[in-house]
Amino acid sequence: MKSSVHLLSLGCAKNLVDSEVMLGTLLKAGHTIEPNQADADVVIINTCGFLESSRKESVEAILEANQVHSIKPGQKLLVAGCMAQRFATDLQKELPEVSAFIGINEVPRIHEIIEEIAVGPQRSAVSNRPAPKDTPHSGHLKSQISNLKSFVSRKPTYLYDFATPRYQLTPSHYAYIKVGEGCNHPCAFCSIPIMRGRHRSRTIDDVEAEARALVANGVKELLLISQDTTYFGKDLGVADGLSRLLTRLNAIEGDFWIRILYTHPAHWNERVMETIAASPKVCRYIDMPLQHMDDAMLMKMRRETSRAHIENIIARSRAIVPGIAIRTTFIVGFPGETDVHFETLLQSVKDARFERLGVFEYSKESGTLAGRMESQVPTRTKKARYNKLMAAQQKISAELMASRVGKTLRILVDKDGKKLIGRTESDAPDIDGRVRLKGKGWQAGEFQQAKITASTEYDLVAEPAEKLLAASF
Numbered sequence: 001m002k003s004s005v006h007l008l009s010l011g012c013a014k015n016l017v018d019s020e021v022m023l024g025t026l027l028k029a030g031h032t033i034e035p036n037q038a039d040a041d042v043v044i045i046n047t048c049g050f051l052e053s054s055r056k057e058s059v060e061a062i063l064e065a066n067q068v069h070s071i072k073p074g075q076k077l078l079v080a081g082c083m084a085q086r087f088a089t090d091l092q093k094e095l096p097e098v099s100a101f102i103g104i105n106e107v108p109r110i111h112e113i114i115e116e117i118a119v120g121p122q123r124s125a126v127s128n129r130p131a132p133k134d135t136p137h138s139g140h141l142k143s144q145i146s147n148l149k150s151f152v153s154r155k156p157t158y159l160y161d162f163a164t165p166r167y168q169l170t171p172s173h174y175a176y177i178k179v180g181e182g183c184n185h186p187c188a189f190c191s192i193p194i195m196r197g198r199h200r201s202r203t204i205d206d207v208e209a210e211a212r213a214l215v216a217n218g219v220k221e222l223l224l225i226s227q228d229t230t231y232f233g234k235d236l237g238v239a240d241g242l243s244r245l246l247t248r249l250n251a252i253e254g255d256f257w258i259r260i261l262y263t264h265p266a267h268w269n270e271r272v273m274e275t276i277a278a279s280p281k282v283c284r285y286i287d288m289p290l291q292h293m294d295d296a297m298l299m300k301m302r303r304e305t306s307r308a309h310i311e312n313i314i315a316r317s318r319a320i321v322p323g324i325a326i327r328t329t330f331i332v333g334f335p336g337e338t339d340v341h342f343e344t345l346l347q348s349v350k351d352a353r354f355e356r357l358g359v360f361e362y363s364k365e366s367g368t369l370a371g372r373m374e375s376q377v378p379t380r381t382k383k384a385r386y387n388k389l390m391a392a393q394q395k396i397s398a399e400l401m402a403s404r405v406g407k408t409l410r411i412l413v414d415k416d417g418k419k420l421i422g423r424t425e426s427d428a429p430d431i432d433g434r435v436r437l438k439g440k441g442w443q444a445g446e447f448q449q450a451k452i453t454a455s456t457e458y459d460l461v462a463e464p465a466e467k468l469l470a471a472s473f
């Protein structure tokens with residue numbers, strides 16, 4: 001029996017690729033995609049389980065999806081993604097509305113699962129109760145166990161390949177390529193290895209085949225993602241895996257960008273930097289979450305790196321790849337963080353002048369080493385440190401943006417709803433700044449020359465360079 005399926009994808013780009021694989025697999029099996037949730041036979045919520053806040057968002061999305069249930073009796077509600085992978089047992093008790101929970105390994109057989117539950121019993125009666133005060137482990141909502149199913153294997157090992165059907169959910173001109181999955185790092189605050197398993201890489205041939213197909217399809221930007229993209233190939237015994245991959249992808253015919261996301265400082269080396277410098281298609285852009293800059297904190301976070309190593313990466317990458325933009329993120333309020341540790345971080349940020357920077361307040365996560373640590377930092381202290389670091393970065397960013405006024409930059413034009421916006425080589429989709437476009441002649445999905453006429457703290461303003469050029473004659 002074929003179903004119409006509506007999918008809501010939450011969380012990170014890696015989860016989005018899983019959503020694309022699920023939809024591609026369902027289409028290949030003859031099911032259809034239903035844009036309107038209320039009209040779908042099956043609703044899939046692909047959840048995020050990384051932080052308390054993202055789990056809350058996932059549970060609210062599940063309950064909201066259930067509210068819609070009353071419109072289409074018999075509709076099935078499936079929960080996939082990291083939260084299902086880790087908390088299916090608890091969630092079964094707390095969310096009887098759900099027809100089935102699906103783990104990471106079950107992504108490629110989503111069609112079989114839908115066909116299996118399609119013939120299954122009705123879901124338990126609708127309940128419009130509020131989201132649980134606290135996500136899994138709450139247990140305060142005693143409800144009858146319905147006949148729902150759990151398709152979750154304990155050890156996540158799945159990773160798609162070139163032959164896997166995918167239904168692109170990003171705008172047609174850019175696409176994520178998941179080059180690896182899982183993570184072998186022991187970061188004390190992170191639960192991702194619990195949900196995504198050990199690191200596993202695809203082969204260079206396999207990734208190249210996918211990239212060729214996407215470029216042939218008109219994709220203008222390939223975003224390479226995994227939990228640690230700099231670890232690419234190491235598990236397969238491939239030396240300099242990322243450099244080799246970049247060289248291969250750069251050799252593909254066509255006019256497109258290659259962007260590297262989610263790298264780890266411990267695995268950066270000059271070989272990768274030199275490859276970026278020698279590969280015109282590879283964006284001069286590094287996304288490298290650093291989390292902290294104080295050695296005592298880096299040690300306590302189990303980040304397997306040091307301030308000296310990080311400072312060397314920054315200096316060498318800026319020397320080897322002139323004009324490179326560095327994006328990073330930091331955590332403030334990690335257990336045991338003192339004013340002195342924080343001042344080290346703050347001063348490092350002022351010295352390094354990162355082009356793009358995000359800050360997170362430490363979130364205590366069950367199942368992580370840091371979640372069991374003493375000396376948790378009070379919320380108001382976290383907030384104060386967050387504000388201080390963001391204020392310092394806002395000033396730096398405004399100066400860096402202002403230094404680009406008057407320049408002509410190559411941008412890729414995106415659509416934001418009805419509005420056209422631009423992104424330079426230094427701007428990844430959804431997480432970085434943008435170029436606000438003035439004037440006419442901008443085309444979505446195209447590379448165009450933009451004359452920067454003004455700037456704000458995080459964004460640039462531009463006119464079409466061509467028009468200005470013509471006007472100057």
Ligand code: SF4
Pocket residue numbers: 183184185186187190191192193227228264
């Ligand atoms: S590198 Fe650290 S923070 Fe990133 S996914 Fe792995 S364990 Fe988590």
